Amino acid sequence: xxxxxxxxxxxxxxxxxxxxxxxxxTYGMTDPNRSxxxxxxxxxxxxxxxxxxxxxxxxxxxxxxxxLKEFFAGQRLTSGSSGWLASAYARRSTVDxxxxxxxxxxxxxxxxxxxxxVIRPRDGVVTADYPLSALTGATPEAxxxxxxxxxxFRSTAVQREITALTLRRPVVAAARPADPLAPxxxxxxxxxxxxxxxxxxxxxxxxxxxxxxxxxxxxxxSGSMKGRRLAQLKSALNGLTGDFREREQVTLLPFGSTxxxxxxxxxxxADPKAGPAAIRADAAALSAEGDTAIYSSLAAxxxxxGPDTESAFTSIVLMTDGENTAGRSAxxxxxxxxxxxxxxxxxxxxxxxxxxSDRSELEAIAALTGGRLFxxxxxxxxGSLDGAFEEIRGYQ
Numbered sequence: 001x002x003x004x005x006x007x008x009x010x011x012x013x014x015x016x017x018x019x020x021x022x023x024x025x026t027y028g029m030t031d032p033n034r035s036x037x038x039x040x041x042x043x044x045x046x047x048x049x050x051x052x053x054x055x056x057x058x059x060x061x062x063x064x065x066x067x068l069k070e071f072f073a074g075q076r077l078t079s080g081s082s083g084w085l086a087s088a089y090a091r092r093s094t095v096d097x098x099x100x101x102x103x104x105x106x107x108x109x110x111x112x113x114x115x116x117x118v119i120r121p122r123d124g125v126v127t128a129d130y131p132l133s134a135l136t137g138a139t140p141e142a143x144x145x146x147x148x149x150x151x152x153f154r155s156t157a158v159q160r161e162i163t164a165l166t167l168r169r170p171v172v173a174a175a176r177p178a179d180p181l182a183p184x185x186x187x188x189x190x191x192x193x194x195x196x197x198x199x200x201x202x203x204x205x206x207x208x209x210x211x212x213x214x215x216x217x218x219x220x221x222s223g224s225m226k227g228r229r230l231a232q233l234k235s236a237l238n239g240l241t242g243d244f245r246e247r248e249q250v251t252l253l254p255f256g257s258t259x260x261x262x263x264x265x266x267x268x269x270a271d272p273k274a275g276p277a278a279i280r281a282d283a284a285a286l287s288a289e290g291d292t293a294i295y296s297s298l299a300a301x302x303x304x305x306g307p308d309t310e311s312a313f314t315s316i317v318l319m320t321d322g323e324n325t326a327g328r329s330a331x332x333x334x335x336x337x338x339x340x341x342x343x344x345x346x347x348x349x350x351x352x353x354x355x356x357s358d359r360s361e362l363e364a365i366a367a368l369t370g371g372r373l374f375x376x377x378x379x380x381x382x383g384s385l386d387g388a389f390e391e392i393r394g395y396q
Contacts, residue, residue: 013048020074027097028077034394037082040126041099047189055193072209080394106167106180124189212247213396214312216301220320221254226288236385237283241276255297256290296327314347321355352376352388
């Protein structure tokens with residue numbers, strides 16, 4: 001704050017934009033397509049920089065386009081959830097700021113001693129509001145139960161307990177906000193007027209405004225993957241190809257006893273179907289043979305990404321169905337990783353538990369590199385390999 005010469009009570013979104021555009025401020029924010037805190041942040045920033053006085057329109061978004069592009073050039077940390085974003089910052093703060101829920105930031109200060117100055121831009125914020133509602137098909141008994149639960153949550157005593165424990169703002173006037181919460185309210189910024197405006201803003205963020213992604217998929221194609229497991233991997237990769245963003249760079253690095261090949265494809269905005277088609281072709285050609293060289297292959301992935309971690313969000317996805325049986329040991333990889341320059345150590349590894357893989361081994365890799373472990377052990381849906389790959393998209 002001192003370096004930027006800001007008064008925390010008087011900062012506007014325009015001031016934040018100017019600091020980011022000048023290269024004086026970097027920040028982390030969740031993916032607005034997968035996290036409501038990121039969506040709320042995107043709406044706040046677009047409303048604040050466009051000067052919209054009513055519901056956001058396509059014209060507002062177009063007018064703010066150049067400033068939004070400059071603003072999101074400063075995003076250096078992304079995530080699929082507000083909780084993981086906070087945890088990543090607490091573990092290894094590689095950015096100057098976080099755009100996140102007020103309660104998450106205050107909890108970071110209380111629980112982790114983060115020392116963050118919480119800014120509520122004077123030109124407005126977006127409040128995340130989650131009404132508790134019964135589904136249309138709910139029975140009368142279920143509706144009564146929801147009503148009873150809602151009344152319980154809205155009681156003064158419970159609201160006081162919630163604000164004290166979670167540092168969220170109470171929703172009834174009789175309960176005062178917990179001490180760290182500023183008592184005054186900020187102007188509520190307008191949401192998009194139509195679904196199409198929101199979808200257009202999200203699409204612009206994905207394909208044009210944010211930094212592109214560079215991801216290496218380190219894929220176990222050892223002998224134990226033969227048959228159904230390899231078929232599941234190919235299916236999961238095919239499913240991903242419909243979700244890649246324009247400008248995104250995707251590298252497939254299959255391995256067995258050693259790295260088998262390194263194939264990189266970029267989703268070209270001029271021909272966005274060509275890159276995914278090439279990825280599907282590479283996935284179809286995967287074959288299973290050899291031992292399992294996890295750590296040597298991870299080192300090869302870091303070498304492939306190289307020193308440039310500024311121009312894109314870089315990450316490594318590790319999928320293996322077994323334990324390391326060839327190449328470098330865990331200790332040797334740890335030494336390799338710690339010897340990397342700091343700028344290259346910002347790249348996290350997101351391991352996926354699959355088949356007979358050693359969960360503790362993969363947890364150690366995630367902890368070392370600042371990543372997160374994902375579960376791909378179920379046959380379908382959340383917790384499947386397809387589901388894990390899709391969930392990881394929020395962190396790329």
